[in-house]
Amino acid sequence: MNQITTISTITLAELxxxxxxxxxxxxxxxxxxxxxxxxxxxxxxxxxTHSPELMMTDGEAYLVEQPVPIGPRAYDDRKPAGYxxxxxxxxxxxxxxxxxxxxxxTQLDRFGQINLSYMGGTYRQPKTQMLGVRGxxxxxxxxxNSFFFPxxxxxxxxxxxxxxxxxxxxxxAKRVAGGNYSGxxxxxxxxxxxxxxxxxxxxxIRVVSLHPGVTFEDVQEATGFPLEKAPxxxxxxLPDAEALAVIxxxxxxxxxxxxxxxxPPAVRA
Amino acid sequence: MLDKRMSAAEIAAQxxxxxxxxxxxxxxxxxxxxxxxxxxRSDVKDLTVVAYGxxxxxxxxxAGKVRKLVFAFVSLDAIPLEPxxxxxxxxxxxxVLELDEGMFQWGLKAAAFGLPFLxxxxxxxxxxxxxxxxxxxxxxxxxxxxxxxMPALKLDVALLHVNRSDRRGNVQVFGPDSYYDEWFAKxxxxxxxxxxxxxxxxxxxxxxxxRDNLFExxxxxxxxxxxxxxxxxxxxxxYGWDMKAFKAYxxxxxDPGDWSAVQxxxxxxxxxxxxxxxxxxxxVAALPLPIF
Numbered sequence: 001m002n003q004i005t006t007i008s009t010i011t012l013a014e015l016x017x018x019x020x021x022x023x024x025x026x027x028x029x030x031x032x033x034x035x036x037x038x039x040x041x042x043x044x045x046x047x048x049t050h051s052p053e054l055m056m057t058d059g060e061a062y063l064v065e066q067p068v069p070i071g072p073r074a075y076d077d078r079k080p081a082g083y084x085x086x087x088x089x090x091x092x093x094x095x096x097x098x099x100x101x102x103x104x105x106t107q108l109d110r111f112g113q114i115n116l117s118y119m120g121g122t123y124r125q126p127k128t129q130m131l132g133v134r135g136x137x138x139x140x141x142x143x144x145n146s147f148f149f150p151x152x153x154x155x156x157x158x159x160x161x162x163x164x165x166x167x168x169x170x171x172x173a174k175r176v177a178g179g180n181y182s183g184x185x186x187x188x189x190x191x192x193x194x195x196x197x198x199x200x201x202x203x204x205i206r207v208v209s210l211h212p213g214v215t216f217e218d219v220q221e222a223t224g225f226p227l228e229k230a231p232x233x234x235x236x237x238l239p240d241a242e243a244l245a246v247i248x249x250x251x252x253x254x255x256x257x258x259x260x261x262x263x264p265p266a267v268r269a
Numbered sequence: 270m271l272d273k274r275m276s277a278a279e280i281a282a283q284x285x286x287x288x289x290x291x292x293x294x295x296x297x298x299x300x301x302x303x304x305x306x307x308x309x310r311s312d313v314k315d316l317t318v319v320a321y322g323x324x325x326x327x328x329x330x331x332a333g334k335v336r337k338l339v340f341a342f343v344s345l346d347a348i349p350l351e352p353x354x355x356x357x358x359x360x361x362x363x364x365v366l367e368l369d370e371g372m373f374q375w376g377l378k379a380a381a382f383g384l385p386f387l388x389x390x391x392x393x394x395x396x397x398x399x400x401x402x403x404x405x406x407x408x409x410x411x412x413x414x415x416x417x418x419m420p421a422l423k424l425d426v427a428l429l430h431v432n433r434s435d436r437r438g439n440v441q442v443f444g445p446d447s448y449y450d451e452w453f454a455k456x457x458x459x460x461x462x463x464x465x466x467x468x469x470x471x472x473x474x475x476x477x478x479x480r481d482n483l484f485e486x487x488x489x490x491x492x493x494x495x496x497x498x499x500x501x502x503x504x505x506x507x508y509g510w511d512m513k514a515f516k517a518y519x520x521x522x523x524d525p526g527d528w529s530a531v532q533x534x535x536x537x538x539x540x541x542x543x544x545x546x547x548x549x550x551x552x553v554a555a556l557p558l559p560i561f
Contacts, residue, residue, distance in 0.1 A: 059561030061445035073560060085446035086295060090371040095391075113395075117367065118358070123400045125361030131349060132322075132342035137369035138391040168394030178407060178415030179393045 008265060010238055012192060013038060013256040015211060015266035016148065017247055018239035019195050021045040023146040023188035024054055024100060030143070031055045031084065031099040037070055037255045038190075039102035039148050044068075044250045045243060061085035071253035093143075094135065097183055100144040106130055107155075107162040108147060110205060110225035112169035112186040112198055114140070115162035123164075133166040140167035144185040150260045152191035152222045159224035170203035192260050194219050195236055200228035209236040213268025238266055270470075271437040275491040277540060280461045281307040283491070284316070284426055287336075291377070291422070291457055292320040293429035293450040294502060297345045297510045300325045301430035301463050303498035306543060308334065309536045319422055321373070321448065323502060324518060327353035328535065330363065331528035337364040339422060341373050345515050346559075352522035366401050368419075374449045376422035381455035386418035393417060427457035430499045431483070432507065434464040435471040438489030441481040444505035451484040459490040465507050467494035497544055497553035509558040514547065 020042030024032050032047065032054040034040035040059075044067030047054040058068045063082030084092060093099040105114035114136060120127030139145055145167070149156050165174065168184050175181060189196040189205065193214045200206040206228035207219055212235055220227055239247065247256070257263045281304075284290060290308075294300035305325045308316075315336040320326050322343030329335050331353040343354040357363050368376065372391045379387040388406055392398045398405070398417055408414040429450050433441040440462060442450065454460040468474045498504075501514035521531045537543030544550055 068561070085448075087447050087449060087451075090374065094371060121359075123365065123367070124363075126358055129350070129355045129358040131344055132340055133367055133369055133395070133397065134342045135370040137395045137397055138371040140395075141390050141393055164400075165394070165396040171394075174394045176393060176405065176415050178413055180390060180414050181394060183390070184394070 007238060007267065010244065010266040011257065012211065012264045012266050013259045014239050014244060014247055015236060016190050016192065016260070017041045017045060017256065018243050019209070019236050020102060020146070020148055020188070020190040021049070021243075023102060023190070025050050027051065027054065027100050027144065029053050029055060029098070031057070031093045033057070033099060033101040035101065035103045036148065037251065038150070038259050039104070040070060041247055041250050041256060042102060042148075045246050048246050049243065055082075057084055067250055069250050069252055071251065071255050090138065094138050095142055097143045099139070100146065100187070101139055102146040102148055104148050104150075105136070105167065107158050108189070109158050109161045109169070111161070111171035112203065112205065113162050113165045113171055113174070114147070114167035114169070115164050117164040117166045119163045136167040140169075140184060140186075141181065142183045144187050146186070146188040147190070149189070149191040152193040152219065154222065154224035157223040157225065170198065193222060196227070197230075199230065204228050206230050207233055209234045211236045211268075212238070212266060273438045273489060273492045274436055274467070275461070275493055277304065277307040277493060277495070280304060280491055280493060281311045281313070283459065283461065284308060284311075284313050286313055287315045288425040289317040289319060289423065291424040291427040291453040292318065292325050293427065293448065293453045294323065294325070294499070295321045295446075295448040296323045296342070297501075297515065298323070298503045299430060299444065299448060299450070300499055300502035301428040302500060302502055303430070303495040303540050304428045304461065304463050305329065306536045306540065309532065310539070319424060321370070322351065322354065324351070324515065327351045330354050330357035332532065333362075335363060337366070339366045339368065339373070341368050341370040345519070347512060348515055348519050352519045353528070356522060356526060367397060368401070369397065372417070372419050373422070374452055375419045377449060377452035377456040379419060379421035380423040381452055384421060386420050388416035389419050390416060392419075422456060424453065424457035425459070427453040427460040429453060429460060430463045430495070430504065432464065432504070433466045433468065433471075433475065434462055434489070434492045435468050436492065438462065438486035438492055439471040439482060440464070440484065440486070440489065441471070441475060441478050442483040443481055447483050454484045454488040460488055461491040461493070462489050463493050463495040463498040465496050465498070465504065467492060495540065497550040500547065500553045503559060505558055508553050508556040511547070511553070511556050
């Protein structure tokens with residue numbers, strides 16, 4: 001009875017954090033950067049459970065060995081063990097390939113090309129200006145990247161190609177002769193429906209696990225391009241008690257409850 | 270004794286129509302906002318602005334001072350999309366060169382070293398090169414690798430806000446991160462520095478902190494003491510950003526979002542008036558440091 005009660009209280013966000021933390025397993029001594037609550041909690045969970053060798057920052061300039069909880073807290077709760085400011089981020093982490101970032105771009109296409117610059121219109125006059133490419137062109141040609149999307153749909157997983165290619169994917173038409181693309185390493189895509197990777201034909205995106213109660217057809221319908229299937233599609237595992245405790249400790253204000261619309265349970269009714 | 274002190278008006282007068290101006294800091298952090306406000310009070314126009322952008326870029330765009338923007342992002346962090354920058358972009362008013370954050374500092378370094386470009390892999394496989402007119406070079410060695418030639422981002426002027434300086438331009442920069450301020454200083458023909466604290470001779474006051482001399486005084490053309498000069502951006506360890514002020518500034522961009530009607534609130538007739546309007550430099554000094 002207790003077991004059932006516990007499972008029914010696990011949220012989809014927690015399942016996603018648990019699934020996303022797997023992307024950081026066995027990466028070695030690299031900077032694990034999670035941008036946004038779910039990716040950041042996933043990186044912290046990975047470091048505190050299966051991959052203590054991961055490195056991470058306090059979100060500002062210092063390296064910490066104890067992941068910093070998210071949300072309001074005292075300024076000096078952070079205990080720096082090292083230093084990695086933006087002023088040497090490219091020298092140390094990005095252009096040396098010693099990083100794995102998990103981020104949420106605005107669009108992603110079948111080649112894994114991503115966009116967070118602008119949508120519609122032109123370079124000179126975009127219809128909708130977003131952030132700008134930030135560090136994505138460099139991140140994607142130099143180090144591992146994974147993605148988290150809280151609302152899997154065709155506006156995110158677009159048909160055709162993204163409006164402005166802000167991050168490198170596996171599109172053969174975008175390779176110039178003599179260019180070195182050996183650092184392009186797109187790993188995992190975690191969404192509110194499933195986990196996918198780039199292990200299909202010519203790095204095609206394929207579904208590797210479905211969250212409880214979700215079908216492949218559900219995922220395909222919410223995706224603007226055809227998906228491949230892993231040889232054996234599994235059910236995304238529920239986080240265990242240890243993982244849930246770590247997640248709760250790293251997110252004492254339950255910010256994770258605000259990430260996915262209506263904060264649904266991990267197991268679909 | 271060498272004395273590089275200048276008034277804000279004298280610094281602004283150094284910036285002429287059509288010049289390329291680099292602005293230090295990063296997003297909502299360590300921005301030389303008091304000097305930017307001085308530009309906003311001047312008649313200068315047609316600037317090319319080179320910045321890791323925050324409200325500095327948003328305000329200059331809103332005021333129609335910018336002909337061309339060189340950027341990798343414009344953001345206020347907690348307010349991810351800078352609304353005044355967004356309006357300018359969507360109106361088609363700006364010529365732009367959009368760069369990756371790392372390419373951007375690489376371009377500053379090329380300028381600092383007097384090189385036409387520095388090679389990089391960054392940009393390959395994206396739309397940056399085609400849209401920005403960036404060309405490739407081939408390695409002359411056996412690898413023959415094709416690389417993007419990131420052009421030098423040569424600046425006529427750089428504006429920076431630092432923690433301390435002396436009259437000769439010996440700066441000290443604290444806080445957890447100095448971003449790319451030193452490279453803005455070295456990429457520019459002239460760098461003007463505002464500071465929280467100005468002393469006559471650094472060696473007589475803070476010799477034990479000479480390690481914090483981020484860049485040498487040969488890269489400094491003028492200095493001015495402007496406590497609170499980064500407001501509303503953050504200036505650790507002195508003060509954090511003013512999120513209330515950022516929110517008011519962002520809200521003012523909503524319809525009709527006419528900058529000329531609101532500039533006075535965010536710029537003031539002069540810096541003393543501006544500081545008074547936000548409760549004085551004491552109120553700025555009391556802003557808590559942000560938590561990430």
